[in-house]
Structure formats: structure tokens, C-alpha cells
Amino acid sequence: MSLLHLAIISPFLLAILVPIAYKLFRQIHTGWFVLPLPILLFSYFISYLSITSDQQSVTKSFSWIPALGIDFAAKVDGLGLLFALLISGIGSLVVLYSIYYLDKNKEQLNTFYVYLLLFMGAMLGVVLSDNLIVLYTFWEFTSFSSFLLIGYWYHREKSRYGAQKSMIITVFGGLSMLGGIILLYLMTGTFSISEIIAGSDEIFSHSLFVPALLCFLIGAFTKSAQFPFHIWLPDAMEAPTPVSAYLHSATMVKAGIYLVARMSPVFAEHSLWLWLIAGFGITTLFWGSFSAVKQTDLKAILAFSTVSQLGMIMSLLGIGAAALHFETVDDSYFTVATTAAVFHLINHATFKGSLFMVAGIVDHETGTRDIRKLGGLMNFMPITFTLAVIGTFSMAGLPPFNGFLSKEMFFTGMVRVLEMDIFNLDTWGFLFPVLAWVASVFTFIYSMILVFKTFTGKFQPEQLEKKPHEAPIGMLISPIILASLVIIIGFFPNIIANTLISPAQAAIMPVEGYVYDTHIYFWHGFTPELFMTLGVITLGILLFVTLPKWRRVYDFLPEKLALNRFYDSGLSGIQHVAHKFTKWYMNGSIRNYLVYIFTFFIITLLSVLFLKGAFKFDASNVSAIRFSEIVLALVIAIGAITIMFVKSRLTSIILLGAVGYTVALFFVLFRAPDLALTQLVIETISVALFLLCFYHLPQIKDEERMPFKATNAVISIGVGLVITLIAFSAHSNKLFDSISQYYIDNTYEKAAGKNMVNVILVDFRGFDTMFEITVLAIAALGIFGMIKLRLGGGKKNENK
Amino acid sequence: MKTNDVILQTATKVVLFLIVLFSVYIFFAGHYTPGGGFVGGLLTSGAIILLLLAFDMKTVEKILPVNYMYMIAAGLLFAIGTGAGALLFNVPFLTHAFTDVDLPILGHLSLHTAALFDLGVFLVVVGVTMIIIKTIGEDD
Numbered sequence: 001m002s003l004l005h006l007a008i009i010s011p012f013l014l015a016i017l018v019p020i021a022y023k024l025f026r027q028i029h030t031g032w033f034v035l036p037l038p039i040l041l042f043s044y045f046i047s048y049l050s051i052t053s054d055q056q057s058v059t060k061s062f063s064w065i066p067a068l069g070i071d072f073a074a075k076v077d078g079l080g081l082l083f084a085l086l087i088s089g090i091g092s093l094v095v096l097y098s099i100y101y102l103d104k105n106k107e108q109l110n111t112f113y114v115y116l117l118l119f120m121g122a123m124l125g126v127v128l129s130d131n132l133i134v135l136y137t138f139w140e141f142t143s144f145s146s147f148l149l150i151g152y153w154y155h156r157e158k159s160r161y162g163a164q165k166s167m168i169i170t171v172f173g174g175l176s177m178l179g180g181i182i183l184l185y186l187m188t189g190t191f192s193i194s195e196i197i198a199g200s201d202e203i204f205s206h207s208l209f210v211p212a213l214l215c216f217l218i219g220a221f222t223k224s225a226q227f228p229f230h231i232w233l234p235d236a237m238e239a240p241t242p243v244s245a246y247l248h249s250a251t252m253v254k255a256g257i258y259l260v261a262r263m264s265p266v267f268a269e270h271s272l273w274l275w276l277i278a279g280f281g282i283t284t285l286f287w288g289s290f291s292a293v294k295q296t297d298l299k300a301i302l303a304f305s306t307v308s309q310l311g312m313i314m315s316l317l318g319i320g321a322a323a324l325h326f327e328t329v330d331d332s333y334f335t336v337a338t339t340a341a342v343f344h345l346i347n348h349a350t351f352k353g354s355l356f357m358v359a360g361i362v363d364h365e366t367g368t369r370d371i372r373k374l375g376g377l378m379n380f381m382p383i384t385f386t387l388a389v390i391g392t393f394s395m396a397g398l399p400p401f402n403g404f405l406s407k408e409m410f411f412t413g414m415v416r417v418l419e420m421d422i423f424n425l426d427t428w429g430f431l432f433p434v435l436a437w438v439a440s441v442f443t444f445i446y447s448m449i450l451v452f453k454t455f456t457g458k459f460q461p462e463q464l465e466k467k468p469h470e471a472p473i474g475m476l477i478s479p480i481i482l483a484s485l486v487i488i489i490g491f492f493p494n495i496i497a498n499t500l501i502s503p504a505q506a507a508i509m510p511v512e513g514y515v516y517d518t519h520i521y522f523w524h525g526f527t528p529e530l531f532m533t534l535g536v537i538t539l540g541i542l543l544f545v546t547l548p549k550w551r552r553v554y555d556f557l558p559e560k561l562a563l564n565r566f567y568d569s570g571l572s573g574i575q576h577v578a579h580k581f582t583k584w585y586m587n588g589s590i591r592n593y594l595v596y597i598f599t600f601f602i603i604t605l606l607s608v609l610f611l612k613g614a615f616k617f618d619a620s621n622v623s624a625i626r627f628s629e630i631v632l633a634l635v636i637a638i639g640a641i642t643i644m645f646v647k648s649r650l651t652s653i654i655l656l657g658a659v660g661y662t663v664a665l666f667f668v669l670f671r672a673p674d675l676a677l678t679q680l681v682i683e684t685i686s687v688a689l690f691l692l693c694f695y696h697l698p699q700i701k702d703e704e705r706m707p708f709k710a711t712n713a714v715i716s717i718g719v720g721l722v723i724t725l726i727a728f729s730a731h732s733n734k735l736f737d738s739i740s741q742y743y744i745d746n747t748y749e750k751a752a753g754k755n756m757v758n759v760i761l762v763d764f765r766g767f768d769t770m771f772e773i774t775v776l777a778i779a780a781l782g783i784f785g786m787i788k789l790r791l792g793g794g795k796k797n798e799n800k
Numbered sequence: 801m802k803t804n805d806v807i808l809q810t811a812t813k814v815v816l817f818l819i820v821l822f823s824v825y826i827f828f829a830g831h832y833t834p835g836g837g838f839v840g841g842l843l844t845s846g847a848i849i850l851l852l853l854a855f856d857m858k859t860v861e862k863i864l865p866v867n868y869m870y871m872i873a874a875g876l877l878f879a880i881g882t883g884a885g886a887l888l889f890n891v892p893f894l895t896h897a898f899t900d901v902d903l904p905i906l907g908h909l910s911l912h913t914a915a916l917f918d919l920g921v922f923l924v925v926v927g928v929t930m931i932i933i934k935t936i937g938e939d940d
Binding site: 767 | 842910
């Protein structure tokens with residue numbers, strides 16, 4: 001176990017200590033105990049930068065289940081390190097923010113920080129694992145801890161609803177991913193991602209390749225809230241704001257992005273990969289930004305905005321895969337999409353994290369997040385306003401912030417789709433830049449709504465629960481740091497170009513002997529991208545100003561297309577159908593269950609008998625029939641048939657006794673004296689017990705004959721027929737001689753007895769007898785217990 | 801109305817011993833002729849049931865002060881003990897042993913541990929039957 005492993009599991013270890021610290025030091029906010037860990041982790045991961053900057057990687061392995069090829073292999077490469085830095089860096093800021101956001105007297109801080117640490121550790125595990133099973137384990141851990149965090153205020157119904165929804169959707173995707181992992185294992189025989197990538201050329205033509213690809217994509221799409229699985233993210237906003245900022249903007253929702261990026265070297269050769277990822281990504285981008293405009297809740301806007309930005313990163317990753325299909329063109333021509341993806345990933349984490357924190361501050365200081373109630377807060381919260389402006393302008397893609405740069409690169413990537421002549425991209429490829437552009441217009445609009453509806457306009461003090469004022473400095477530190485990053489990266493993008501972006505790109509698309517070299521230019525010259533941005537700004541301002549006029553479009557349009565409704569009715573529909581179905585077949589009537597059992601019995605046995613051609617009738621082995629046998633058989637048959645048609649139960653019992661005694665006579669006839677003796681005595685006892693039951697039956701006025709039912713008749717005849725057929729076939733198909741000759745020879749020689757039946761019972765196979773008498777003993781004890789221990793009823797008898 | 805069952809009771813007193821003797825015979829002869837612990841046990845309990853029919857429950861308990869629960873336990877112990885005894889002689893569970901002996905009065909006999917096992921069966925069967933009959937009979 002190396003230091004790297006310790007770093008990954010250290011949040012889990014600290015999570016054990018958090019409740020202790022919470023109990024012992026009630027005066028100190030528990031967050032202070034948590035805060036040093038992510039900072040420590042961040043500085044530890046910084047130390048790896050020197051290795052990954054050279055586009056190298058470090059792998060440390062730790063044996064977990066070697067017999068199944070499952071090792072806890074931790075690998076730090078450009079991509080993993082980028083995510084690890086995001087997780088630990090934003091983790092530190094979120095913990096700091098939460099210290100001021102959550103009240104130590106009102107909130108259950110111990111559970112909050114335990115869940116948060118679990119999540120942090122799980123996320124680190126996801127991005128640093130080189131073993132797919134380990135990755136999956138941590139992946140589900142993130143789902144669970146996210147579930148716990150969303151439902152943190154578990155007394156609110158909406159929190160529980162959101163938590164359940166996110167759980168169902170992400171676990172659905174997680175299980176699908178597990179399917180993909182298993183398929184990959186079947187193809188390659190290893191769980192190690194590095195080894196799979198190394199052998200990815202061979203599996204390309206494998207028949208399981210496409211199913212595995214689809215399974216992985218479902219996993220990635222559900223986790224990263226891609227269309228149509230994005231519906232859980234807006235409902236996850238019921239979580240405390242630090243959680244939303246951390247999980248639902250910067251880290252967990254990027255796990256799907258990470259997965260797509262990580263598996264790109266395996267799957268990206270296939271056209272399906274490009275089409276699906278780019279297609280779903282661009283759809284998500286458009287749909288998310290389109291839906292964000294109609295929201296009235298600050299966090300809901302941010303949630304849809306997250307959805308749309310994730311779609312953007314996803315589509316860029318998809319388009320970037322096209323670079324693999326061109327060998328002659330300069331590589332960087334199409335890899336610009338991948339660069340943009342990585343770059344925007346970082347940018348999005350910075351501005352979205354700060355925006356969520358801003359939304360949390362507004363909520364915290366005014367008591368509402370509804371933009372219809374908010375307005376004119378600029379004068380009360382100047383710092384928050386500044387932060388919001390930086391975040392939203394970066395999100396909208398305005399210069400000089402980092403969002404502008406990544407949006408330019410995004411447009412570049414999308415415009416270059418037009419030049420690809422592979423996979424039929426020349427037919428529908430034009431949709432990519434068009435949708436990207438339209439979505440950017442909407443992004444611009446909601447960004448403006450976010451900042452101007454909240455901070456400018458009319459101040460409505462009567463709508464607010466609290467008198468607004470600037471947030472405490474502690475709460476502002478984290479968003480200030482993030483916003484400074486937005487500006488720093490905006491002005492000096494190249495400080496992260498070769499330390500973070502290029503190494504990540506090298507991990508996403510490893511090319512033998514090729515060293516990525518990224519430069520981000522602030523000024524491209526007069527390119528189509530620039531004009532697209534100008535168009536976005538112009539149209540965006542126009543539409544924002546005229547928003548009240550066209551807003552009614554939303555009133556009828558999305559209501560019909562709401563996927564939530566589909567989810568809700570689907571969920572209740574499944575429950576309804578399952579309920580109906582169970583009620584229909586589990587109706588509590590034993591007769592019905594017997595019908596199922598016997599029908600199944602008949603169908604299975606008959607079909608096997610005839611499908612396998614096992615039915616055979618061979619009379620050569622049959623002995624001659626004696627007259628006495630015919631008589632006895634007739635007696636039994638008449639007795640058995642009469643039982644069904646007699647009116648009185650007493651007659652039935654006596655007839656049953658008659659059948660039993662005739663069976664004893666059969667035993668006599670077939671020379672089985674022991675059986676005959678036992679059968680006689682047992683039949684007597686059981687008839688006596690039947691009579692006892694009969695005597696105690698409640699008085700029924702008119703004893704009626706058993707009503708005739710056609711199904712019952714058919715089934716009973718069927719069962720009789722099947723058993724008869726099987727008996728015939730079994731008798732005609734004897735393959736071996738009996739082993740009874742051994743007993744005949746050795747009963748006296750070895751066991752000193754002459755009654756072979758008894759010798760078999762007590763000597764040769766005494767073990768069975770031992771347990772049969774145990775069965776008898778249990779039956780007797782059972783009867784004794786049932787009769788003597790009738791609770792309540794038994795006591796009455798004692799009192800008499 | 802109290803009936804006088806003198807004929808039944810007198811007949812029972814005679815017949816009872818015949819039945820018991822027969823059941824003991826069937827039990828011991830089981831290894832050589834039809835019979836054995838199971839039928840023997842059933843017949844013995846049949847004799848006791850006859851007693852129950854002729855007299856009442858309390859009288860029978862006075863005549864035969866047996867706890868049938870213990871009888872079942874003893875029977876199981878006999879059966880399992882016979883099996884476990886084999887382990888002491890380093891042979892598999894339930895390996896029976898027998899020897900031929902000449903006794904002064906009884907003559908040539910073969911003594912067999914299977915008879916002990918059968919005795920266990922006998923006891924369990926008597927106990928089980930009597931428990932069932934008595935429990936149901938005592939219940940109102």
C-alpha cells in the first residue's frame with residue numbers, strides 16, 4: 001500500500017473520526033476538522049504535476065482479490081490528476097464555504113461531513129483507479145453518498161423525492177456500466193484499463209464490442225445528466241448548496257465525462273461512439289439551455305445550466321474522437337475539440353462552483369431563491385454581485401473571462417465538423433454548429449437573467465424573509481478564489497495549457513510517440529467563431545430585453561415535452577402494473593396456486609416427455625396379470641371414484657379407509673408382509689384421526705357434493721395421465737438390473753438376519769430410519785405444541 | 801348416565817397381555833420374520849389405546865406412569881447411540897455388530913446391535929402414537 005492509496009482512502013478514514021470529533025468538540029464547527037484533509041490532498045496531488053506535465057503516468061498497485069484479477073491499482077496520469085485536483089481543490093473550498101453556510105447548532109454536522117468525505121474519497125477512487133471493478137465500486141459509492149447528501153434534509157418530502165430519483169437513475173446507469181465492464185472482461189480477459197487500452201485494436205471487431213460500448217455510454221450519460229437522463233439533476237437541488245456546488249456542478253456529474261474520456265482510447269475508433277456522444281451531448285446542450293431560461297429558481301437555472309454545459313463537454317469529447325480517423329491531416333486540427341473539452345471542464349468547475357456559492361449566499365441572506373422575489377440586491381451585496389457578474393459572464397462566454405476562450409474553441413470544434421467527411425457527417429453534420437450556436441444564445445439569455453434579475457431592478461423588501469446584507473467574509477472566500485481563477489485563467493490560459501490540458505489530452509487520446517502541445521490564443525483573428533460569438537451576444541441581448549414578450553412560448557411548449565412527467569408516470573405505472581399483476585395471480589386462494597403448480601407440472605413433464613422422445617411402451621417385461629389383482633384394482637378404482645361423487649364426508653372417510661385396506665391387501669398379494677402389517681395399522685390410525693376431524697367440524701347445514709369444475713377435471717385427468725405415461729415409459733426404459741441381488745445374497749451372510757426388509761431398514765440403510773423416527777418425533781412434538789400452546793385459548797381452559 | 805363396562809374391562813384385561821405378547825414377539829422376531837420395531841411399537845400402543853378405551857385417562861396414567869416425551873427421547877438416544885457406538889470401534893457410523901452365543905436356558909442365539917437400534921424405533925413409535933392420541937384426547 002503506497003501513499004497514493006492512503007491518499008485515496010484517507011477521506012474514508014477521516015469519515016470514521018468525524019462523529020467522534022463532533023461529539024467531543026461541540027463548540028467548534030466540525031468542518032474545521034475536515035478542512036485540512038482536502039487541502040493536504042490538494043498539495044499532495046500538486047506534487048504529481050511534475051510527472052504528468054511530461055505526459056507520463058505513475059501506477060501503484062495493491063493486491064485486493066488477486067484470484068479474480070482485481071487489484072486496487074491506482075494510476076495517476078494527466079486526466080486522473082486533473083480530476084483529482086478539481087476534487088480536492090474545490091472540495092477544500094466547499095468545506096470552507098459550508099463551515100459558514102451550515103449552522104453548527106441547527107444542523108446535523110456529523111452526518112453532513114461524513115457523507116461529504118465518503119463522497120470525496122469515492123470520487124478520488126473513481127478518477128484514480130486503473131481497475132474497472134475498483135472504479136465501479138467507487139462509482140457506486142459516489143451514487144450512494146450523493147443520495148445521502150441530496151436527502152440531507154430528510155424531513156422534506158422534496159429532498160427525499162430528489163434523492164430517490166437520482167439514486168434510481170444513477171444506479172441504473174451504474175449497473176449498466178457494470179454490464180459493460182463484464183463484457184470488456186469477456187473480450188480482453190482483464191479488468192485493468194491500461195491493459196484493455198493496450199489491446200484495444202483486437203477487440204474492435206468483436207461481436208460484444210458494440211454492446212459494451214452502449215453499456216458504458218448509458219453509465220456515463222446517467223451520471224453526467226445527459227439527455228434524457230438529466231431529469232435527476234434539477235431535483236437534486238434540494239441538497240444543501242455546498243453539496244450542489246460540489247457534487248452537482250464540479251465533481252460527480254463530471255464522473256460520466258471522466259468515464260467517456262477514460263474509455264475513449266478503447267471505443268473511439270467506432271463511429272457509434274462519435275455519433276452517440278456528440279449527438280446526445282449537443283442535444284443536452286440545447287435542451288438544458290433552452291429549459292434553463294424558463295426556471296424561476298436560482299438553483300434550478302444553475303442545474304439546467306450544468307446539464308447544458310455537461311452536454312457541451314460531452315459533444316466536444318465526441319467530436320474530438322474524429323481525430324483518430326485522420327492520419328494525414330495535422331492532428332491538432334480535430335483534436336481542438338478535445339482540448340476545448342478539457343479546458344471547458346476546468347472553466348466550468350470554476351465558474352459554476354462560484355455561481356452555486358453565490359446562489360447559496362443570496363438564499364442565506366435573503367431567505368429565498370426565487371428570482372421573481374429577488375431584485376435590486378446590488379447595493380446590499382456588492383461583493384456577491386461582482387462574483388455573480390464574473391461567473392455568469394464567463395458562463396455566457398464573454399471576454400475577458402475563461403468561458404470566452406473555451407466557447408471560442410467549442411465553436412471552432414463544431415465548425416470543423418463541417419469539414420469531416422466520415423461517418424456521413426457531411427449530411428447531418430451541419431446541425432452541430434447550428435445547435436451549438438442556438439444553445440449559446442439561450443446560455444447567454446439565462447446567464448443574464450441570473451445576474452440581472454437578482455441584483456438589478458426593483459428591490460422588493462416585502463417579499464423577502466430577512467433584511468438582506470452582505471455575507472460574512474468566510475462565506476465569500478471560496479467564491480472569491482474561484483472567481484479569481486476565472487479571471488486568471490481568462491487572462492493567462494497558457495499557465496494551465498501544458499501543465500493540465502495537454503497531459504489530460506494525452507491520456508484521452510494516447511498516440512504513440514506524440515507529445516501534445518497546447519496553446520490557447522486569446523485572439524484568433526477574424527474567424528467565423530468570432531462572428532458567431534458576436535451574433536450570440538447581439539441576439540442574446542435582443543432576446544433578453546424582449547423576454548417578457550416571448551416567454552409565453554414556454555407555457556405550452558415544454559409542458560408537453562416534460563420528461564419528468566414521463567419519469568413519474570413511468571415509475572407509478574410500473575408500481576401499478578406490478579401491483580395489479582401480483583394481486584391478480586397472488587389472490588391468496590390455495591386452489592389457484594395448486595392450479596398453477598399442477599399446470600406447470602403437466603406442461604413441463606409432457607413437453608419433456610415428447611420433445612425428448614422419451615415415451616416408450618414395451619410390454620415384454622410385464623408379468624402376467626392374475627384374476628385377484630384385477631378384482632383388487634377394481635375395488636380400489638371404484639372406491640377412489642366414489643369418493644369424488646359421494647355427498648357425505650363420513651362416506652368419503654370410510655371409502656378412503658376401504659382404499660387403504662385394499663392397498664394393504666395388494667401388499668399381501670405382492671408378498672410384502674411388513675408393508676401389509678404397517679399399512680393396516682397406520683390406515684386404522686389415520687381413519688380414526690379423520691373421524692376425529694370429522695367429529696369436530698363445524699355444523700354445516702346441508703352437506704353438498706363437491707361442485708364440478710371443468711378446469712379441475714382437466715387438470716386432475718392431466719396429472720393422472722402424465723404420471724401414467726411416465727410410469728409406462730420408465731418401466732419400458734430400464735437400463736440396468738436391480739441392485740437387490742446384493743441384499744438377497746448378503747442379508748444373512750453379513751447382517752445376520754433373514755427378514756430382508758427389516759435388515760435393510762435397520763442395518764444396510766439404517767441412516768434413513770434414524771431420521772424417519774426423528775420426523776415422527778417432530779410430528780408428535782408439533783401436535784403437542786399446537787394443541788397445548790394455543791395462546792389465549794389455552795389459558796381459558798386452565799382457568800376452568 | 802354412567803355405563804358399566806364390566807365386560808369390556810374384563811376382556812381388556814385378558815386381551816391386553818395377548819396383544820403385548822404379540823407385539824413383543826413381532827419386535828424380537830423382526831430380524832428373521834416379518835415385523836420389527838415399527839409394527840411392534842404400533843401394536844404396543846394399540847394395547848395401551850385399548851386400555852384407554854376401556855378405562856379412563858387417569859386410570860391408565862396410574863397403571864402406566866410413563867412420560868411419553870421421555871420415551872421418544874430415549875428412543876432417539878438408543879437409535880443414535882447405537883450408531884455413535886460404532887465410532888468407538890473405529891468403524892463408520894451405524895455399523896452394526898453381532899455375535900453368536902450359546903446361553904444356558906435360551907440356547908443358540910445371535911446377539912445383534914441392530915436390535916438396540918430397533919428398540920429405539922420401537923420406543924419412538926410408542927411415544928409418538930401415545931402423545932398424539934393423548935394430546936388430542938385430553939383436548940376439549
